[in-house]
Amino acid sequence: MTDLNDLIRPGRYPRSSRYDPAWLLTLDMGPNPLWLLEDLTRDLDLRPGMRILDLGSGKGATSVFLAREYGAEVVAADLWIAPEDAAAVFADAGVGDQVKAVRAEAHTLPFEEESFDAIVSVDAFEYFGTADNYLPYLTRFLRPGGHLAMATPAMTREVRELGAIPPHIKKVVGWEAIAWHTAEWWRFQWAITELVEVTSARLSQDAWRDWLLWARAAAEHTPDGRSANQPVIDMLTTDGGEFLSFALVTARKN
Numbered sequence: 001m002t003d004l005n006d007l008i009r010p011g012r013y014p015r016s017s018r019y020d021p022a023w024l025l026t027l028d029m030g031p032n033p034l035w036l037l038e039d040l041t042r043d044l045d046l047r048p049g050m051r052i053l054d055l056g057s058g059k060g061a062t063s064v065f066l067a068r069e070y071g072a073e074v075v076a077a078d079l080w081i082a083p084e085d086a087a088a089v090f091a092d093a094g095v096g097d098q099v100k101a102v103r104a105e106a107h108t109l110p111f112e113e114e115s116f117d118a119i120v121s122v123d124a125f126e127y128f129g130t131a132d133n134y135l136p137y138l139t140r141f142l143r144p145g146g147h148l149a150m151a152t153p154a155m156t157r158e159v160r161e162l163g164a165i166p167p168h169i170k171k172v173v174g175w176e177a178i179a180w181h182t183a184e185w186w187r188f189q190w191a192i193t194e195l196v197e198v199t200s201a202r203l204s205q206d207a208w209r210d211w212l213l214w215a216r217a218a219a220e221h222t223p224d225g226r227s228a229n230q231p232v233i234d235m236l237t238t239d240g241g242e243f244l245s246f247a248l249v250t251a252r253k254n
Contacts (some may be wrong), residue, residue, distance in 0.1 A: 016037075081101075139195050200249065
């Protein structure tokens with residue numbers, strides 16, 4: 001049995017541990033987004049008053065975190081979550097005056113160029129950001145010197161190098177795993193454009209363990225959680241950290 005208190009880990013994630021895990025599970029759309037974001041922001045210099053685009057913000061947990069922890073003005077952009085639903089989350093969390101919810105598709109962003117100090121994306125970039133021409137498009141919305149940061153499911157070795165998607169991963173996510181690249185793949189993909197300086201590209205330490213802990217908690221403490229999460233639990237248990245991880249990548253616009 002996974003106790004909700006198992007999701008409170010001040011030694012590893014001191015900022016995230018201030019948030020109610022039961023609240024966070026109500027916003028579940030994937031592995032603990034605050035752990036990923038807190039790990040990611042260790043490589044960033046976020047300051048009060050920055051205007052940050054939270055791209056693929058889901059139900060809003062990461063936007064709440066950015067507003068509360070860094071005093072940022074946040075635009076929470078997501079295609080699938082209705083803005084009024086996200087706005088209710090922000091109001092209940094006391095950051096309704098700092099966070100604006102927007103429905104947006106990642107390839108047709110409704111923003112002015114050079115209008116953000118930072119763009120952050122947690123567990124979403126794999127759906128829209130792997131194309132060779134996406135970074136040149138996205139950086140148009142960053143001010144010179146602005147920060148770009150994302151956390152995305154990753155492999156420890158490229159699928160193309162392996163020659164096939166490992167069976168235990170293919171069984172659960174199918175062909176989508178070919179978009180789960182290594183951290184070094186992302187480093188090259190961004191750096192080769194010369195549009196940004198890559199400041200960090202690494203795998204999150206023990207990411208598969210964190211992912212497994214979250215999946216077990218979601219299975220036990222969310223409606224219909226067992227049916228949704230048991231395949232993921234089986235995948236991660238079989239993998240044991242051999243292939244599955246999360247890549248954390250940060251850059252600064254030249």
